[in-house]
Amino acid sequence: MIEELREQRNKVQAVLDSIAEGVFTVDREGRVTSFNRTAERILDRAVQDTLGRRALELFPTEICGAASPLHETLHTGRAVRNRELAIAVSGGKTIPLSVCTGPFRDEHGNPLGAVCTFRDLREIECIADERRRRAPFLGxxxxxxxxxxxxxxxxxxxxxxxxxxxxxxxxxxxxxxxxxxxxxxxxxxxxxxxxxxxxxxxxxxxxxxxxxxxxxxxxxxxxxxxxxxxxxxxxxxxxxxxxxxxxxxxxxxxxxxxxxxxxxxxxxxxxxxxxxxxxxxxxxxxxxxxxxxxxxxxxxxxxxxxxISALRERKADIPLLIEFLLERFAAKGKGKASSVSPRAMSILMDHDWPGNVRELENVLEHAMVCSRGTTIEPDALPDSILMGHRGHPFGVKRPRASASSINEREQLLRGLEASRWNRGLAAARLGMDRTTLWRKMRRWEITAPQS
Known part of the structure; x- marks a missing residue:
């Protein structure tokens, strides 16, 4: 029986410790019966120093004093929801909290004590600020x-x-x-x-x-x-x-x-x-x-x-811009790609972007159209991005010439020449769509002759 009770208590404590809010419970006399890790961090108290002691001796009066939410719940049996208050902690810091309290009873309805939960409003503000920073400012x-x-x-x-x-x-x-x-x-x-x-x-x-x-x-x-x-x-x-x-x-x-x-x-x-x-x-x-x-x-x-800063001066924004632009292109039906592989992202981050956001937008649209799957790989990027200072691609493997590849290249050339390099006609003649033809032309480095 003792082992079962201990196991049950450990399960309850594990649940409490997994909660992002601070939580502690007290009995009818206001003695602490449980105390989770978030509460330890916010109130700067170790759990072993709190259990069995009166909350009023441990915690700020704003939480458990005469006019506090916990006092109100213990003496009236009523729950208190989202009362905002500020408490002073060690180091002279003040922490804004949103506090909720509620009673708990036995199966006959007799009061056993109360539970107090609280959120650090600074963390909520940080989350809101991060969302504001990630959200587009009017596009x-x-x-x-x-x-x-x-x-x-x-x-x-x-x-x-x-x-x-x-x-x-x-x-x-x-x-x-x-x-x-x-x-x-x-x-x-x-x-x-x-x-x-x-x-x-x-x-x-x-x-x-x-x-x-x-x-x-x-x-x-x-x-x-x-x-x-x-x-x-x-x-x-x-x-x-x-x-x-x-x-x-x-x-x-x-x-x-x-x-x-x-x-x-x-x-x-x-x-x-x-x-x-x-x-x-x-x-x-x-x-x-x-x-x-x-x-x-x-x-x-x-x-x-x-x-307004150039894109090369704020490269930390590139992943956010890519995410935003891919979602916009997907909404317009321009492709299925929804992410960029680590290798492709590394190439995009290394580029100097002389054309700034407009160039990034064009590069991503190109990559989305040429991408074979839902993730953009380096081979879907334009050659202007892939080429390094010495004119070599950044680790992008070009296909080796084989008998079948040479035949495919010759077939593409014949189709293009027969259509006078009109890609729409050539694609129809070759039995593929224009995007596939464009991708194969890039793959085999086929360019239209200069008129």
């Missing part, structure tokens, strides 16, 4: 300290109308940050208008930004609102601002100063209410020194500068 993934600083800055300035200058290499996500600033602002219900300053020649860009009147130039058969008018009460995003011509720079300076402008070929002054977000991958201070960018415009734009 932007990053837990690197520099990225978290930028997220905090975006939250801080979201309701300001001050001009923001986003700086960073191509592919770092400047457009995503501009969209996030707009989405978080009070202008969210109004237009977000993007202008690519590098995409159009000077004359067309001026018309695109400020609009034009009928007859302003050949082909202007009717008046047209510019992007600033379309963005009224909203946000305009001027991408690649470093490529603006001197003429457009002068007009833009006036808009930033007065929120006023005239359409091309017009005399009427148009007033707008627009927040301006600009972005560039170019070195504006260097352009200032070379006389290619106006100093007064630079200082108007550079009110709130935000530098």
């Amino acid at each position: 932007i993934v990053g837990k690197h300290p520099r990225m978290r600083e930028i997220f905090d800055m975006v939250e801080m300035i979201k309701d300001s109308d001050s001009t923001v200058l986003l700086q960073g290499e191509s592919g770092t996500g400047k457009g995503l940050f501009a969209q996030a600033l707009h989405s978080l602002s009070q202008r969210e219900r109004h237009p977000f208008v993007k202008v690519s300053c590098a995409a159009l020649p000077e004359t067309l860009l001026e018309s695109e930004i400020f609009g034009h009147e009928r007859g302003a130039f050949t082909g202007a058969i009717k008046e047209r609102k510019g992007r600033f008018e379309l963005a009224d009460r909203g946000t305009i995003f001027l991408d690649e601002i470093g490529d603006l011509s001197p003429t457009v720079q002068v007009k833009l300076l006036r808009v930033l100063q007065d929120q006023q402008f005239e359409r091309l070929g017009g005399n009427e002054t148009i007033q707008v209410d627009v927040r301006v977000i600009a972005a560039t991958h170019r070195d504006l201070p260097r352009l200032l020194r070379e006389g290619k960018f106006r100093e007064d415009l630079y200082y108007r734009l550079n009110v709130i500068p935000i530098h």
